[in-house]
Amino acid sequence: MDSKMEEKSEAVLDMSPTSTVGGGVEDIYGEDRATEDQLITPWTFVVSSGYNLLRDPRYNKGLAFTEKERDVHYLQGLLPPAVIPQELQERRLMQSLRGYEVPLNKYVVLMELEERNERLFYKLLIDNVEELLPIVYTPTVGEACQKYGSIFKRPQGLYISLKEKGRILEVLKNWPERKIQVIVVTDGERILGLGDLGCQGMGIPVGKLALYTALGGVRPSACLPITIDVGTNNEQLLKDEFYIGLRQKRATGKEYYDFLDEFMKAVKQNYGEKVLVQYEDFANHNAFELLAKYGTTHLVFNDDIQGTAAVVLAGLVASLKLLGGSLADHTFLFFGAGEAGTGIAELIALAISKKTKAPVEEARKNIWLVDSKGLIVNARKESLQAHKKPWAHEHEPVNNLLYTVKAIKPAAIIGTSGVGQTFTKEVIEVMASINKRPLIMALSNPTAQSECTAEEAYTWSEGRAVFASGSPFPPVEYNNKLHIPSQANNCYIFPGFGFGLVMAGAIRVHNDMLLAASEALASQVTEEHYGKGMIYPPFGNIRKISAHIAANVAAKAYELGVATRLPQPADLVKYAESCMYTPNYRSYR
Ligand SMILES: O=C([O-])CC(=O)C(=O)O
Numbered sequence: 001m002d003s004k005m006e007e008k009s010e011a012v013l014d015m016s017p018t019s020t021v022g023g024g025v026e027d028i029y030g031e032d033r034a035t036e037d038q039l040i041t042p043w044t045f046v047v048s049s050g051y052n053l054l055r056d057p058r059y060n061k062g063l064a065f066t067e068k069e070r071d072v073h074y075l076q077g078l079l080p081p082a083v084i085p086q087e088l089q090e091r092r093l094m095q096s097l098r099g100y101e102v103p104l105n106k107y108v109v110l111m112e113l114e115e116r117n118e119r120l121f122y123k124l125l126i127d128n129v130e131e132l133l134p135i136v137y138t139p140t141v142g143e144a145c146q147k148y149g150s151i152f153k154r155p156q157g158l159y160i161s162l163k164e165k166g167r168i169l170e171v172l173k174n175w176p177e178r179k180i181q182v183i184v185v186t187d188g189e190r191i192l193g194l195g196d197l198g199c200q201g202m203g204i205p206v207g208k209l210a211l212y213t214a215l216g217g218v219r220p221s222a223c224l225p226i227t228i229d230v231g232t233n234n235e236q237l238l239k240d241e242f243y244i245g246l247r248q249k250r251a252t253g254k255e256y257y258d259f260l261d262e263f264m265k266a267v268k269q270n271y272g273e274k275v276l277v278q279y280e281d282f283a284n285h286n287a288f289e290l291l292a293k294y295g296t297t298h299l300v301f302n303d304d305i306q307g308t309a310a311v312v313l314a315g316l317v318a319s320l321k322l323l324g325g326s327l328a329d330h331t332f333l334f335f336g337a338g339e340a341g342t343g344i345a346e347l348i349a350l351a352i353s354k355k356t357k358a359p360v361e362e363a364r365k366n367i368w369l370v371d372s373k374g375l376i377v378n379a380r381k382e383s384l385q386a387h388k389k390p391w392a393h394e395h396e397p398v399n400n401l402l403y404t405v406k407a408i409k410p411a412a413i414i415g416t417s418g419v420g421q422t423f424t425k426e427v428i429e430v431m432a433s434i435n436k437r438p439l440i441m442a443l444s445n446p447t448a449q450s451e452c453t454a455e456e457a458y459t460w461s462e463g464r465a466v467f468a469s470g471s472p473f474p475p476v477e478y479n480n481k482l483h484i485p486s487q488a489n490n491c492y493i494f495p496g497f498g499f500g501l502v503m504a505g506a507i508r509v510h511n512d513m514l515l516a517a518s519e520a521l522a523s524q525v526t527e528e529h530y531g532k533g534m535i536y537p538p539f540g541n542i543r544k545i546s547a548h549i550a551a552n553v554a555a556k557a558y559e560l561g562v563a564t565r566l567p568q569p570a571d572l573v574k575y576a577e578s579c580m581y582t583p584n585y586r587s588y589r
């Protein structure tokens, strides 16, 4: 970049209230204030018609355009004569989708549909959520990220790479929508349990935001997927001729944090205080720091730390119906002490402390964590990362999961390590010998990273396990009884949680909102579900569940004084339902 350009790009960032150039009220894009040498984006809005209308995924209806619409919008001749309703389009597409055996092919077909006809895509997703969730989300989305370079067709979100350093605000302005409510951002360093996938991690923000709309009701145009590309340490990708990202090792330290700081500032400048930034699949060594750093200045939420925590806490609370006792009566053992492990552990401790009025430090004592070096104990405290230190309890060192289970005798083992097949037959058998109903949570994603399968958990515990996993498993018949595994995945929480924040115009996230979301989810599990061994409600009702979560979260935001949309609606559940995006076609004048 030459020095003149640099000057300009710095100038564009200088839109502080102290700038000497005047600006109109709510001149959030700096267009009024800009001087001649400052850069702005020349926006135009056009009415779509004819061929362009068919190519516009937001408004395209394909063969569902009525005769009148075809007349008025210059579509005659551009479509075959048949006019078919959306329901028939849906039926036809589901039939063709079911014809594909390979899940990745289904993924590609669905993404193409999203690119072609957005409302039809969401109609399919909402009406067939249980069938399509494993395609647009874990496990298939993991494979899609691994092969993203080969299946890439069109960008579905914003790529912000180190090449754009100093110009991130301009890059944000290249996105065609201005009224963004939710951003999901990754830097691709820890995609599910698959590790560093660099720029190809984009599949995750795209998938998460599809669920924001389908499960939570946030309108698609208000969602923005972002991948921050600071390089990758994945040698295989660096050598892959089809890799779509920067071919360099990851930037770290000051360079990384300065870049993220520019991003966070640009986001606030461009979209204001109320845009939600959801951090997704960052590596542990950055995730905690980013959340702590921006939690006090921005509306940020880390799905892997906080979303997973709220979901798992809900499942634990629900499981008490099957296990008996209260949270404070049980011992929990985590295998994996990263974002998910410590995030869940901390929220359990907070929930116990609120209930028993004991200090959080006291509540932590029945919660044990194992990392790659073994049980986290006091003797290791000096060398532990900050997020692990609160979990160092007094115990002799143990560096094997089986021995740890024997020593700690937990009611639940919760796998959050990203390493598959670690809950062995011996581990489950010991859990079953200690507990009448051992709670086994194999949370790592995608399926191959699961600590054990549902079938293994039921078989090895002779049908007594209460089982939940991060990625879906089919029901298992054991001893003539059908066991229905639960899917303890953060997608139960984040869509409703984010929707609640947006609804209330919240400007900060608070732990009490996580507890509120968790309670709302647990309250949706019924006796019928318990009877089948389930500790989460089925996904079929997810929009209703999301409305309850959103309402509880919004209520908490109002109570805490961080809601800006006033006055508070009288019935928040009804209000949430009434605000949700619906995918049926609209009629065009
Ligand atoms: O994406 C999912 O399925 C859950 C999640 O956040 C992760 O595993 O990182």
Ligand SMILES: [Mg+2]
Pocket: 192, 280, 281, 303, 304
């Ligand atoms: Mg994640």
